[in-house]
Amino acid sequence: MTHAQGAGESGLGRLIELHGVNVAGDAMVAVALANTLFFSVPTGEARGRVALYLLITMAPFAVMAPVVGPLLDRFRHGRRYAIAATMLGRCFATWVLAGAVASEGLALYPAAFGCLVASKAYGVTRSATVPRLLPRGGTLVSSNSRISLAGIVSGALGAGLAGLLALAGPQWPLRAAFLVFLAGMVLALRLPRRVDSTLGETRTTLSLDETGPIPRRSSVGGAVVIALRANGALRAFSGFLIMFLAFLLREEPVGGLDDTLALALVAGAAGLGNTIGTTIGARLRTRAPEAVIVVVLGVATLAAGAGGFFYGVATVLTVALAAGLAQSLGKLSLDAIVQRDVPEAVRTSAFARSETLLQLSWVVGGGVGIALPLDGRLGLGLAAVGLATMLVLTLRSTTRRTLHPADQS
Known part of the structure; x- marks a missing residue:
């Protein structure tokens, strides 16, 4: 299905599969953090935790976000490796997060920030990659629709799996996310070489x-x-x-x-x-x-x-x-x-x-x-x-x- 309508020949099918893996991994991280910061404590304490999470992770990202695009512009000749790097970064971050949620250590916040930045950097780089992989006669709208639908399905599956794994402990969805992002890194490196072209x-x-x-x-x-x-x-x-x-x-x-x-x-x-x-x-x-x-x-x-x-x-x-x-x-x-x-x-x-x-x-x-x-x-x-x-x-x-x-x- 991901390789239909010319997507296999153009390479878009591989990007659709990669995006599905990415969203599934992000969904697992989101479920794990929600259980740790939100559902496991009373409402008042949860609001304080999430506020602290936003302050420590979102505020630095708000400062960094305007330079993400220009920074990635400098790596236009290596977009496959840039996407793979965002996956590798989240592999490391989710492994650290798994230990942090189990021990309630302070490493939770910098690791979560790393996941956030890598996820947003993936989104930027992926959007810049799509025009290079359009099937013959295809449009950005139809291609992005297919990518989005794959993300919706895989995100639901990832969240469901994370919910089941969370029953065994808060760290297990993050351990699974580590494996998902590892697979994503491999898929990123298998994207067609022309996504690296700046011609x-x-x-x-x-x-x-x-x-x-x-x-x-x-x-x-x-x-x-x-x-x-x-x-x-x-x-x-x-x-x-x-x-x-x-x-x-x-x-x-x-x-x-x-x-x-x-x-x-x-x-x-x-x-x-x-x-x-x-x-x-x-x-x-x-x-x-x-x-x-x-x-x-x-x-x-x-x-x-x-x-x-x-x-x-x-x-x-x-x-x-x-x-x-x-x-x-x-x-x-x-x-x-x-x-x-x-x-x-x-x-x-x-x-x-x-x-x-x-x-x-x-x-x-x-x-x-x-x-x-x-x-x-x-x-x-x-x-x-x-x-x-x-x-x-x-x-x-x-x-x-x-x-x-x-x-x-």
């Missing part, structure tokens, strides 16, 4: 004009920046919901549900939304991506607003479903705009830099989610205001480009 590539900036601060670099144009800005808001919304609802539903289960059941339902709704968005994106391909981004921003805004005004089981699940759908469909629409508007010579660099910005947006959203008071109406209401603001900005920018096409850069 015809040029570095790019994410500016709205051709006067970037770095000489001999190309800007990507206004449409890409507008789409990236909207996707940043959606990615921040996703990070916010994960952190905010995790604590809110544990302390105040919605609708009288058991807290574990409530969290499972929300996670399932988000996963379903992600799957629906990916499936729709594959069918829409490149049709009116700007309009799709506006629509999904509107859907997310309405869902968050409904959750703020009518907080309950149905609205919380709707918010999770809408967030998953909006994030996946919005990202696929961004891919379509990049493929349409960005010259092939700078497309790879544009992917690397845009993915870095999206990862940083998630970090910012997660930080806001952990900092807000645990009030469902307040939190979702503020999220709706933020999304509505971005919706207005996106509509205004898109309308201006439509009415004044000569000003498009």
